[in-house]
Amino acid sequence: MTLLRYSYTIFVMDLSLNDITTVNKEVLLGFWKIHILHHAAEGPVVGQWMLRELRRHGYDVSPGTLYPMLKRMESHGWLRSEVDPERGPKAPRSYYLTDKGRVVLVRVEEQLGELRRELKEGS
Numbered sequence: 001m002t003l004l005r006y007s008y009t010i011f012v013m014d015l016s017l018n019d020i021t022t023v024n025k026e027v028l029l030g031f032w033k034i035h036i037l038h039h040a041a042e043g044p045v046v047g048q049w050m051l052r053e054l055r056r057h058g059y060d061v062s063p064g065t066l067y068p069m070l071k072r073m074e075s076h077g078w079l080r081s082e083v084d085p086e087r088g089p090k091a092p093r094s095y096y097l098t099d100k101g102r103v104v105l106v107r108v109e110e111q112l113g114e115l116r117r118e119l120k121e122g123s
């Protein structure tokens, strides 16, 4: 198990910028969506805050990635959004978790827990 962890570290250190972009597209995009669902479960989220939050966690996410992602999540029915018209044309769009999004989050959390256990156990 120790050996496995060690080889993971070496692998991560050897990634080129191109490799990292591929990992982002293939894997981390899903993590970011889970992260968004998680925070939307706590209360409405806005894009700017979510960008800062993802960066705080070490993810280098651009607005050009985040905003289309939020739109797609909304089109799947996981989020709904609204803009407060009182706040003028520059008002931020707030995203709320829907009932369907909550079901998706619970399901993914279960699967993530299962995967986490397997990775830990190395079985």
Ligand SMILES: [Zn+2]
Binding pocket: 035, 039, 053, 057
């Ligand atoms: Zn977070």
